[in-house]
Amino acid sequence: MKSILVCGRKKKIAIVAGKNKVDTQNKATPIKSQTAQPEFAIDMGQMGGMYSGYIHMVGTEKGVGVRNQGGHIQADKTLTVKSNGQLVWQSAKTQEAVTQANGDITLLAKDNLIHQGKLHSGGVLNVESQTGSVDNSGTLAALKDVNINAKGDIHSQGNVLAGSDNKSKIINNANIILTSEGKIDTRGTLLSKQNITATAKSLDLSQTQIAASNLALTSKQGDIALTQAKIDVSDAKLSSVRDIHTQQIQIQAQQWNINANNLFNQNGTWVQTGQNESQFSLKGQLNNQGGAIETHRLKLNADSLNNQAGRLVALSKSQQDWQIKK
Known part of the structure; x- marks a missing residue:
């Protein structure tokens, strides 16, 4: 499968998109393809919402991204989104967190990672770009630690909150860790009851x-x-x-x-x-x-x-x- 549009309500949702051979454990083995690459392997631009216990989305094709444009994503347990290209996470513009998980959230991109809107993790929040930059103009919040890593730069015009409830109130001891091999550039808020560490x-x-x-x-x-x-x-x-x-x-x-x-x-x-x-x-x-x-x-x-x-x-x-x- 080259690209996929998703919507569902199950205890566990696992989506693997790309030219793959997928086994019963959702392990994907890429297959060579002669057809043109789409811009995004997983594109949730038209999706109203996805609600499940565990949500796991992976775009495996090199250089092909994953995009969410305004979809409401809620996981009772954990949310994992991985892209072998860029990852664009543009939540709906609302005061409420429209990307939520009661457990950990992981956003991982091979290339640039762009986040807008409001996201809240009830566990640890991990945001990483392996070869590009991380750009946040929304709210990245977690009840536990927030870890943001980038091979390139980290830009944040928005809010980064550790130890936060889903109303953006700091209630728990937690850490913010920002690590970049380029430059860290922020113009918003960094709030934590415990440690804030930034290295670049x-x-x-x-x-x-x-x-x-x-x-x-x-x-x-x-x-x-x-x-x-x-x-x-x-x-x-x-x-x-x-x-x-x-x-x-x-x-x-x-x-x-x-x-x-x-x-x-x-x-x-x-x-x-x-x-x-x-x-x-x-x-x-x-x-x-x-x-x-x-x-x-x-x-x-x-x-x-x-x-x-x-x-x-x-x-x-x-x-x-x-x-x-x-």
Whole structure:
């Protein structure tokens, strides 16, 4: 079968599309085909809904995608969608989650993965592009962890929620883990009661609202940008081999540990709410022009400091460790 249009209501739905030989265990063995490839092996563009216990959809033909355009998908147990091409998941535009599972949800694409609309997993949510990028402009939410992985970039203009109920309220301890071999670029919300971890060549989380217990951002080759971001965490660890940009940021944390070349904090506001020591370890300059950094205890190492019209204070009466070379 080259392409398929699906709709059903059973305890288990398993769909394998492509030029295959399928055994009784739903294992597909691809067969060489001389006919032209369709754009999508599974296309749910006209489907009203699919409701089942387990839903498992696989498009096996190389370069041929899977698409859902507005279909309501609900699984009492788990939902798995795999594509050997691109995966386009465009849920209906509604306040309710129209893609739901009481258990885990897995979206896996060989090429680019595009998500719109609202999706909620009652278990763990795994979203992955093996060779391309992940693009989210909707809501990706799970009661447990949310894992997003991409060989290329991760773009999110929407919401990523871990520990969330299906009304987007954070009720459970869970983690958000973003891993990209390219760039991570977000402009929406990242919300979790536990850990948010993002690792990539470079990160741009400007204008993103971030709330978690622990935040760990690691840039392996480029900058970290947090311009106009709003961050409320217990512990923040930011590490970049290059620069960190926090212009006009609003960050509140019990403590932080910052490692970078330069930190550009013009008009940014940092407030430490805890009693432990926070750290800035900079090979270059701390630029705090017009900024405000208020700590309890601060360890500062930098080559230079620009604090013109800025405020940099440590309120504790204990001895502070500030080392500025020039």
